[in-house]
Amino acid sequence: MVQQFQSQVEIKTLQTTSPSSRYSVHLPALNPERLKTAKAIVDKTVKLHKVFSVQGPYPAIRASLRARGWVEKRMCRSGHPVYKRHVKEACCNDAGDIKVEYDDKNHDQDPNGLYELMSRLLRNEMVYFYWTNRRDAINTNILQKEQMINHFAKAGSFTTKVGLCMNLRSLHWFDSADPDTFFPRCYRLGARDEKHAFIEDYRRTACTSFLKYIVEKAQNVEEEGKNEHIQEACEPVIVSKLISRALKVCQDFLESLEHADIDASLETTSSLVKEEWGEFIDNYYLFVHDRAQMEISNSLVTCCKAMLQRLAEVSPQLETDGIHNIWIIKPGAKSRGRGIKCAKRLDQILRLVDRDPALIKESKWVVQKYLERPFLVEGTKFDVRQWFLVTDWNPLTVWFYKKCYLRFSTQPYSLDILDNSVHLCNNSIQKHLRPSHQRHPVIPEDNMWSDDQFMTFLSSRGQKEQWENVVVPGMKKAVIHALQTAQDLVDSRKNTFELYGADFMLGPDLHPWLIEINASPTMAPSTPVTARLCAAVQEDMLRVVLDRKADRSADTGDFELIYQQATVDVPQYVGVKLFIEGLRLKDTCLLPPLRPLNRSASKYRGTKKEMAQEKVKPLPKVVKSAISPIKNISEKVPTQPSRHVPIETFTLHLPKTGHRSIHLPLDPHSHSVLLWRRGL
Template sequence: MVQQCQSQVEIKTLQTTSPPFRHAVRLPALNSERLKTAKAIVEKTVKLHKVFSIQGPYPVIRASLRARGWLEKRMCHPGLHMSSRPVKEARLNDAGDSDGEDDDVNQEQDPAGLYNLMSRMVRNEMVYFYWTNKRDAINTSILQKEQMTNHFAKAGSFTTKVGLCVNLRSLHWFDSTDPDTFFPRCYRLGARDEKHAFIEDYRRTACTSLLKYIVETAHNVQEEKKNEHMQKSSEPVMVSKMIGTALKVCWDFLESLEHADIDASSETTPSLAKEEWGEFINSYYLLVHAGAKIEISNHLVRRCKSMLQRLADVSPQLDTDGIHNIWIIKPGAKSRGRGIKCAKRLDQILSLVDSDSALIKESKWVVQKYLERPFLVEGTKFDVRQWFLVTDWNPLTVWFYKKCYLRFSTQPYSLDTLDNSVHLCNNSIQKHLRPSHQRHPSIPEDNMWSADQFITFLSGRGYKTQWENVVVPGMKKSIIHALQSAQDLVDSRKNTFELYGADFMLGGDFHPWLIEINASPTMAPSTPITARLCAAVQEDTLRVVLDRRANKSADTGDFELIYHQAGVDIPQYVGVNLFIEGFRLNGTCLLPPLRPFKRSVPKYHGTKKEIASEKVKSLPKVVKSANTPVKNISNRILPPPVPQPSVPIPLETFTLQLPKTAHISVHLPVDACSHSVSLWRRGL
């Protein structure tokens, strides 16, 4: 009887003192035995440090943790460890790095009301496992050592479009691989120097595109020479001039790579004037984009082929560049394909960026070379979503998921239109569009394939080994290189992990090209493919970060450890002991006064022999007698020196106290008649 009264009082207390919920939860009547069971479970769970909190729609994570004996502390309102960073700072650092599509917490079924009751009972307990869909939801700087979270701080250095664009340029400090071999050329148009570099790249790409256009259409051009309606006035001359200009620009580019331009004469002009570039670009538009009729000789075709062969050795993206010079413009502060546009005219690209002054100020606009010649499945473009897991940054530990899926566009691939329905494969965009009737019927209406389906497709066309021998190794290397370039920028907090989603496109030779990396990749079961794979990757993530933590031989599912860097020990700073020892020179010779520090030392223009002879000459005797005035270098008369007794001079040792426990021990002579010694202490 007493237990029942206590149970009723405790339930009433929980209902009245717990924080208000948006939707009131009615607890069913619980008998004393069920309440006793709940209290026992809570006590055991708290003792084992198995309290977790989840923000976002992750029913698989919630169910998997409960199956492992964890209890949930609801995150219905900002708690103790919620981030206090300003919204603007969070937006600038981490915006656009997530492709999650739903931030609402799922209302799960709990018929017995037991989990809701136990969740209330642990409302004042410490959370030992956080899983959120936003990096700034938890302030990791105030977490205790034993608390785990699924986001690293400062990971925007590679999960944002701007961060990945900038930091891959420092890859040469960590590896000899050229980023241009796996990441399309990218520039920040908000930065003035990078904007200028992009304009140069666009112009040079127009030159190489022209050469490829001439070579690829040479046969058709030769046939069209017989067309009686074709004008044969000055058109061949204009084409010859354009090809000559393109060849010169490409030649200057090759010489700059070999640093041969350093020895070039200052009278030569390595680049065209602005007006000349404008004339060339307009002619390029007319020829390549508009398909103007041309005449060309076999000699010029051979010169174009020769130059393209030389460029292929130094330009890894020459083949995927195509001939239309298409670039993709991405606003760095957005995700899920929002605001992305494709353009092929230089003035259109620059006008898109100049229209938003806020993004220009924050350098958020990114322009990237579009892969014009990707590998297609039945004439339709696709990209690959590949998961990987980072469990530590020092030593860098990377896990690669063996399963992935393909995302198709709803329209057949074509460069005649630059509409997003053709060129963007994001499911958040394509799911709102109706598949084209012209698309091949083997591509499903939900626009997704598993990797196994793609392998079957390749095997049927004689490319059975390309996936395992080319695609997978290339994706692994790209991921590792992207993480290496950002390793010094990410907060390497222990007991932290993060699951990422990388997007790849395949070139015509099956070479994978890294497009972007997303934090908090969507786990929505939007199709049968994602419903199965997303649930599996979440379960396997817990196997790696929880099960393997307790047992190193535990099953890790489809996760494969692909990189484990040797740890770097950071020694503790204990200070540096520095000392100087010396003695006073005997003699009464006075050194001439030093030159004023504002005057520079005149250069000596003698020969090498004269310089060598000067080095071995002894110092001039400037003192004739102790009582004779002496002239110094400045022709000033110095008073005769005071005779000094020839006695040994004692040494005195003293210590200079410096910051951070560092000190300098100095031994200097003590002389009552000597000149004063001034010491300056520099900040360490």
Template sequence: MRVNVSMEAAGFGQSVHLSQDGQQPTDGCHSLRPDTTRAEVKVILPALHPEGLRTAKALADKAVKMHKVFSVQGPYPVIRAALRARGWVEQRFHCSKQQHQSSESRFSSNDASYSDEETSDNVEKEQDTDRLHNLMSRLVRNEMVYFYWTNRRDAINTNNLQKEQIVNHFAKAASFTTKAGLCVNLRNLHWFDSADPDTFFPRCYRLAAKDERHAFIEDYRRTACTSLLKFIVEQDKDIQSKGTAHNIQNVQDQRKQKKQELKQLALSQLIDTALKVCQEYLESLEHSDIDASQEASQTLTQEEWAEFVKSYYLVVHGGAQIKSSNNFVSCCKAMLQRLEKVSPQLSIDGVQNIWIIKPGAKSRGRGIKCAKRLDQILRLVDVDPVVIKDSKWVVQKYIEQPLLVHGTKFDVRQWFLVTDWNPLTVWFYKKCYVRFSTQPYSLDTLDSSVHLCNNSIQKHLRPSQQRHRGIPADNMWLDNQFRAFLASQDREALWETVVVPGMKKAVIHALQTAQDLVESRKNTFELYGADFMLGQDLHPWLIEINASPTMAPSTSVTAHLCAAVQEDTLRVVLDRRGDRTANTGDFQLIYKQVSVEVPQYIGINLLVRGVTIKRPCPLPPLRPSYHLAAKRRGLHKEKDPAPERVTPLPKMLLRRAGLRNNSSEALPSPPPPPLEACGPKQVELTLNLPTRVNKPVPFNRASQFEVLSSRRAEVSNVCLDNI
């Protein structure tokens, strides 16, 4: 049975369909809460009186005049209630059925899942039962919205917003809210600060990039060497503490097989190789290997590395029993002490060499797996060519020795707020909460129920019977409950001296590296959720940063804290706009950068400046001697030319003419031609020489002399004619 009740008289312009149990079906964007009863709906049905209409119109006109029209997308009842209490009027966020379906498809894809919101939370689960607010929303449907709160960054195009409109998402912020983006950006921290990212962020690699893939393989092999040294030292401690040989429990048939394979393994050679690799790593950090050749710097070949890793699996992963001497133990301890001074992550590596593989752009623990063998890690990544092409897979060193609460793993969810990127302004929330796993911590299994603390995963699992009774059934603690646990171990002071300062520094450094990549816009803010793991010394390690952190009241812990952080966010964003001394709740300003002046863009103004380049003088071409002499005389006309000496005839011609080459018998030389005649002009001499001789002509010395004399006379006559 279905009843159709028209509410047009109340100014809603729509019909409400009630099912037999009194609930309203979902229309694609809005739905009633499951606990809505028929009695509650009956109170809403009567139409408003004229007095109520006048009140709604007056309040709507006042909100429009004061620029207090807001729009909310998603299940945020706390935001709606807080804004209405401040005199704001809501304009319903328009969401068609097609847009809703496309939004669901985006959440299921690999590329756009930057949000920490649950998929089921994207559908709005609340209905406003206040007739007055519904009517005011109808009255301001065509007015400008001055405050947007959405659960998706791409729901609003910030380029179309005016200056005074406020929105809760920055554009291009995926550079640090994705695992791949955070992995890449933190490597550039040395350009922004003197801090080392290895002190707060477990080393991470993108396996789709060839250079990073190679760097990961080297890191895995080097970590296998340090893990072997740790294994030898820890085994020696167990032997000394128990007084008996250390036996690793394993299946009997596998243990016998491993012991037979280990007989062929020289333990001394294995440890010596690990020590050499660690020594080479220390020398590379000191830059003492710069002068060494590439062949000399490679300790092992590919075949030797494969054999070493196989032997490492037998010793550490296979559970084979070995006997180590005191000499080996002392060398391993000495090398580990040297590595501890230069490797800040040595304490979290452990002996299993476990790595965690994550899709670079997914949230809520989807697709995350743990693996300890190199071939398994590479095979997991290579199985999806689409994700490989987009460079979305990252592999990160797993924290094998975390701080445990009653033998159970946990992580910390910490909120922070960014209200500006220039100058960078960061607000840190003073309260946080702890999320537990449903299973006791163990490295014998790599199941997600043990190693992932995301509530979206653990809420579907039943807590283990072996888990400590001190862990609550909803798998969450408030921060003061965790501090009480630390107080029971006399470590409560470390919360304020180690944990909180470490989380603040990690957040600031992550934002510094992304400052040049995020599109800064005034009247924009964004709330983020950071996940931290704590080491055994309570040192915080940043795991990831989530945009649009979930605000669903899934437990009693989140119901209290999520409502408080939303209310305090509005205090910082709205209340401080008019009063800088306004109460900001539990938000604390921890960082405000000096403002950087950005030059004003006045359009394209191109200007080219330069100097002329002189053309180099080429070498002079080879010319006859009389051409060069004429050129020199032309350049120096003011000087009298020196008399040109006549070159005597060759001896051969003189002999043929029957003369001797002496001064008495030399031919008389004619006077040199004037400068004007022979200088600028060129004299052409045409010699009519026979090209073919039919018969030999007898040589006559007298006739030859006459020919030469006549030719010389012709040259002189030509010069005289020119004069």
């Protein structure tokens, strides 16, 4: 009866909150049997170390864990400052009675309040599995070894646009692959040297784009003059001059790759001067962007074709570059397509970046070459969201998910319109837009396809084998290379894992191009495709990190282990006890005090008898010679001191880590002691 009364009092206390208390837990009235059941479940859970906490609306994670016998200890609201204190105290197993308002009240159906009651009973227990939607939600330094968490610390080195841009440049230290074969070239406009490199790249790309434009115009002579924006025809002399300059720039670029320009002077290495570049870029805009009419000789077209063939051998991105020289400008640390813009004029790009001095100062702006010729589905652009899982960084262990989905834009693809509705496929942007009536009816209104639907489309075009032979292997290699470059930067912690979402675009030959890697990819069931696939990837992820941990032969679902480094043998630390043994001088004179350089040395403060016995002798000349051997000094200095100096042995003990010792005898008869005692 007493226990029953105490339980009822406890429940009523939990229900009672002061009007000013904003963060509280509300539990319905429970009968003693339900409370007894909850306590029994909690006791069993604590013994089995099956207590978890989830931050955010992840019903699939909660359902999968509960099916495995886990019980949730609810997290408080992540936006409130109490949150970190609550989590820290919970990790230290001393949570106390903090009144908090829990996250996501509507994500669960808990009519009996059993989950809330068990969570309250677990308030002072350790959490063994954390799932959060923010990397900084929990301080991993205070976690114990057996606690699991779904985020690695310091993983922003490849999940931000700036980090990915910088890290892939060091890929040659980890692998022989070339990042230009799977990652569009990228620059930080906030860094002065990279801004200069981007301007050079833009100019050189304008030259190659102009050559491609000439070749395409020659191949479509019958279509010339039909465009509404055609201006007056330019003189053939001007066109030939522009082609010659473009050919010279491309030739100089090829020679620089072969290091043929090492012995050239500064005047000969610069292809065009500033005024010539300004004139060339203006004429490039006139012909390519404004579509001015031109007359071209067959000999010039032949030269352009020959140069493009040579460039194709050394420029993997030549085919996807197109002719409009479009670049995409991204704020370095934002997600969901925020702040991203496309531009094709150099002055527009530089002016757009210069608007925000803060981002320039922190080198946050990233400009990346836009893939102007992607693979399209019935004239509509799309990208691929591909999941992968990292369960360890040392050794690096990567799991690739066999399923993925496509995200379409709402407008037909066009390079004449640089609007985000055409060129950005983020669902966070496209879901607010109305699909165009000009879009092909095969594209669904929710703008998403599963990989199975895409393979059906490829089969209708006779390209089904390219999915398994080109797309999937290319995505795997790109993911592995991106992780290799960040391996030394991420804080590797055992019992930690993280699920990432990589975004790819496909080239005209279905070759995949890595655009970015996202931490905490969305798991919201926004469409029927994501509702099915997001739930499946979360369930399979728990199979890898939990079931396989207990049983190596456990089923991992659609996750495939694609990379695991060989374990590095670390020499075993045997534990060496280090200490120093030496001799201590009992009766010694004090060192002379520090003095300015312009003052004489202090006199020896001893008795007259000692001063007479230890009269300072002049230094021998041999000491002043830098090339004389040290043994000559001993011939000039007496081998015995003028008086007996008693000595005492002492031992300096360092931390006890072994049984080895270092003996450093300090002989008062040594030359160093003699010179010091004589005031030298």
